[in-house]
Amino acid sequence: MECEPRLSRDEFDEVLVATGHGRHHEGELARSWSSVVPLRPAVLPVATMLSPSSVPAGSRAVVRGAALTFLDAALALTEGRGATFVPAPGRPGVLLHQRGPGEPATLLPTSRQGILLDAKPDPGTPAAEVDAAVIAGAAQRLEDLDRRDPLLAERLLAEITSAAALLLGGPEDHPKVQATLRSGAAPDARRGAEQALRRSVDVALGHRAPGAAWALGRAWSRLYPQVTAALRGSDMSSQQWAVLQRASRTLERFAFGPPLVTAQKLLAMIDSGAVDLSWLDAGVSPTPAGILPSSSEVDLVIDAVLAPPGLVTLLDPLPRQLLEERIVAVRPGRRGAMVDADGTALDVSGRRREHLALIGRPTEDDVIGHDTLNRHLHHEIENWAARVAATAAEEGPCDRGRPE
Incomplete structure (x- = not known):
């Protein structure tokens, strides 16, 4: 005999929140940007945000952020526009940036710290x-x-x-x-x-x-x-x-900075003039309203700051609802939801909220280190899957969802 349908459209046995990076957050420039200088509100997806029509060849672009997302933008706007990086003759470890015709003229990264990430040594060296x-x-x-x-x-x-x-x-x-x-x-x-x-x-x-x-x-x-x-x-x-x-x-x-070769390419961009660190060294950055120290020399601004981990500063509907309705709890001073070893959400007293689990960035600060992308550090997803599978095996394929 075939099993009867178990779920209707609005009934679920388990809810798993694994949303990764938030889309909108309190610190994004797009929330209050009012400058006449155009804003590209994000780096990703590159094909849309950094297209030739959005970041024209020969333009001068300020980049808010100087970390890994800035490097993604810099490579997309150089290698992605036809540039090549070749070894410098007689200079071991040094690359030369041979510019492509579709590149912007200059990228000016900015950050609050005024410094770049250190290069990571290659494994085995x-x-x-x-x-x-x-x-x-x-x-x-x-x-x-x-x-x-x-x-x-x-x-x-x-x-x-x-x-x-x-x-x-x-x-x-x-x-x-x-x-x-x-x-x-x-x-x-x-x-x-x-x-x-x-x-x-x-x-x-x-x-x-x-x-x-x-x-x-x-x-x-x-x-x-x-x-x-x-x-x-x-x-x-x-x-x-x-x-x-x-x-x-x-x-x-x-x-956790860039691989060595990426850092070498960045130095080549600095040497070629494709990247200008003067604003970084001066500690200046676009304000949320779009005020720039020297707007007359800038053609556009790229926001390369990703939404932070956790839930508390995100503006997307799901995290706002989870917090405002107190469906999840966040410890004082932290950003992410409290969860048990299998990802099940915990309330403020540490009690499990059964059938609701959160995995990854929404739990950052309760579970640490999701941005390392090292799946061996965290076991919540395996524990959650094992619990769900065990529950399904105990109940059988036709038992759940039947009226008493």
Whole structure:
């Protein structure tokens, strides 16, 4: 006998929210842009947002943002417009930007920090190698941290800086490592974003001895599984969370920047004049209303700042409803929904809201590190699937949905 239909159009056994990046958010320029200078409100999808009609050949474009999405835009507007990058004769590790006819004249990135992401060493190269014993010891200490410790953030960061100092040379390098983390950049970043980028590329190529930024980046990336485990579902105070977030923004610039070849291409664009860092070094940026320091020299603005993770600053209907109707809960000072080990939403008292699960960016700060794109760090989706499959097996294919 065939089973009767189990679901009507408005009945569901499970709801899984896995929306990834939000579309609209409180910080987007498009919300209040009133300048006569045209705005491209996003980078993606590139074919629509950065088409030749939207970003004409020969134009000067300010880019809000200087991180990975800016690099996506820069490559789309150079390589995607016919440019090529070739090795510079007699200069190992240096690329030349041979410009294409459809490129904009200049891109001017901007950011609040005024610096670029450091290049990541290629896997398997000497600059990517670290002392395994140092990492193993630090990993064990991170696993032993008490998640109820009111100073959890400070103790976690102390383990990261201690490991970085040992990777760099020894305990005597600890003050240098701490100073770099505290300032938010390696010392030569104060001489401009270009010099900091060149330093990271030279280190990645093995042309320069590693410094504190390299050591912090390697410690953070190698110990990130233990970091995410220690912080998952943490009830630490808003003050401790703010301490951790300030430090993690710096650590992630050192650890999770672009691949080496992408950083080399960016340097080639700087050398060719396709990328101008003057606004980045000056610390200027478009205001939400579209006020520019020098609008007469700008043809358009590209907003390359993605919606932040979590739910609290998103303007899309679903996250607003989840928050406004208190369907999900967010800890003070955090951005994402509280969830159980299988992604099931939790209320403010920690009780499960059965049949509603959230996975990925909507849970950031409760579950840590979705932007690493490392599926081995998080097990919520597998746990959710196993629970749903087990429930289906117990009930049988014809049992659910029948009237009592």
